[in-house]
Amino acid sequence: MASKASLLLALSLLFTACLAHHRQQQQDQCQLRNIEALEPYDIIQAEAGVTEIWDADNQQFQCAGVDFIRHRIQPGGLLLPSYVNTPILAFIERGRGVHGVILPGCPETYEYSQDQQFSGERRGQEFESQDRHQKVEELNQGDVVAIPTGAAHWLHNDGDSELVAVVFFDTQNYNNQLDEYHRRFFLAGNPQAQSQQQQQGRPQIQRHQQQGRPRRQGQWQGRQFLNSGNIFNGFDAEFIAEAFNVDRDTAEKLQGQRDQRGHIVKAQQGLQIIRPQQSRQQQQQSRRGSSGRFDPRQQHHGHRGSGGWSNGFEETICSLKLKENIENPSHADFVNPQAGKIANLNSFKFPILKHLQLSAERGELQRNAIQSPHWTINAHNLLYVTEGNLRVQIVNNEGNSIFDNVLREGQVVVIPQNFAVIKRAGEQGARWVSFKTNDNAMIANLAGRVSAISSLPVDVVANSYQLSREDAQRLKFSQRETVLFNPSYRSQGRASA
Incomplete structure (x- = not known):
């Protein structure tokens, strides 16, 4: 009994010391004597866009426990599906697009009717032209998108101009149990291929490291955002083939080892996605909500929110509203x-x-x-x-x-x-x-x-x-x-x- 008590006491003291050390580190990081305006530290090029990354080791970001990047997606570009170890808030600065967030355990409620697709003996026997997936949403300028920790998501620019999205990560959020940096886990593609090409001399990374502030050995580098393949790359191809009930060639394509397009790819012939058609009134509201400039004739004095007061039962996990236009005058x-x-x-x-x-x-x-x-x-x-x-x-x-x-x-x-x-x-x-x-x-x-x-x-x-x-x-x-x-x-x- 004495030995067990001693062990528990030692563990308790160790935990207290670690917690105190972490708190002291956080307090030290917020002892700011001077801060400065920050610009992107890395710019990583892909086939259909770029991602600009701010320096996560900057003392400002370390103090607040946050991280920040900006995607610039060309028309027709698709930001490949991925998930992150922190919650995300994204703001659509310019352009329009469509995005999807995959919430685990939720049903695929967007689907083609089999009656419209097939008849007679063919019904249920062929699925090449069928599709069903979780809910997708249109995005417009001024939209704020909320993505829970670990939820896979993707973004497609279906407009005719560049789509610019800035993305905020809360790395000290209680849902992040990895470390103090955001980590992106790709479900597709071969992001490291583009990074390797850039390291071999292609002039596509612009580095803005601050003068006189050395980077500690082993710390996060902006380039590591794309410094690995997708998660299927680490599995054996035979296991993947069995898990998906597909042939080995398809399994190897899932691994993406020969994919050279980077993390933002050009969608071939556009994306055919099941989604509801916007009414003319909704389209006009979207245009008004993203018009951008302030009209002094519009005077509003606050309101309770688009959904009224919440009592905690209005939304289930699968029906969560994941976007809201912050530029809506209301x-x-x-x-x-x-x-x-x-x-x-x-x-x-x-x-x-x-x-x-x-x-x-x-x-x-x-x-x-x-x-x-x-x-x-x-x-x-x-x-x-x-x-x-x-x-x-x-x-x-x-x-x-x-x-x-x-x-x-x-x-x-x-x-x-x-x-x-x-x-x-x-x-x-x-x-x-x-x-x-x-x-x-x-x-x-x-x-x-x-x-x-x-x-x-x-x-x-x-x-x-x-x-x-x-x-x-x-x-x-x-x-x-x-x-x-x-x-x-x-x-x-x-x-x-």
Whole structure:
């Protein structure tokens, strides 16, 4: 008994020490003294598109426990089926397409009717022209797609222009039990073939490693995103043939060893996919939802979400709604026709986010407009600029500015939990999308009609800032807007000077 107790005590101490070490590592990673705007670290070319990968070892990403990539898929391109060890939020920045997510154990509800396909003796005897599969969905600009951990998924560009999708991974999510990086497991193709060709001298990888920051031996490299074959490659071809009841040649094609197309392939003669036809009204709504620019005539003051209040029983696993258009005007939470608008997509509006423990924000500021200085109470925040220029200042708990720069289109910055931030649009305005590590991320404003300062008693403000009572009242009440501030004549003069 004594030996068992000693063993349990030793294991308990070891677990506590490991947990403390992990927490200390995470805390050390968030001791940020300076951060910078980030651009892709690797660009990996495939037959019908490219994937741009940000540096997962950057201290910002390590602090927040997140990762980020961007797919650029050419018309007719197919991102091969794969799954990942983390939950995913993807945002369709440009273009249109169709995608599918395979949820284990769910039925194949999209199918051709046998009565339409066959008759008489042929019915049920031939299946070459039949098909059935799980639900697929149309994607348009502004759609946010939620994909649970380990769910296989694919994406096809069926439009006539490039499809751009940015993808956010929450590597510290409780559903990820592998390590601190996202790992992609391909079900098809031979992604390593394209990577090997690039390593042999094809000028298709552009590396943007930061100067003076050495990479530790054995750490994740962006190229490892495609540094292996698909998962069937590791099985014996005979086993695959028996498992699928096919011949060996088909089994070897599943392994993809001779496939040289990379991870985004050109679909031959388009994809014939079973899907419902959109009505004219739905097509018009999709176009309006993805029109992109802010119309000041549309004023909305928040709503409860497209599905009403959730009591936890509205959706089963197999009927989960996996996409929502964040640019739908009804999602706008804050609107100031002279300044801009902000829409939040949380678990109240998009219930699957409760399971993923993630949320998203779509923001727009007009020329020189400002979003109130604020902090996010319960989440890290990855900010990606989609249009224009955005001046961003970030302040840490020591009161030091750790970022004061202009974010350009396509750049990323991480705003850690509770760090204060202020945003101001440039001369052309700005739009962004943010991904947050909480399904109901909340902010606390520092300025404006509903803010920390305006909620303090006047005498507390006066004594805190060494102000007269009159100046304290002016500080509290002079800004009557809530979150989005129309630029004053004074700030416009400074911007144009």
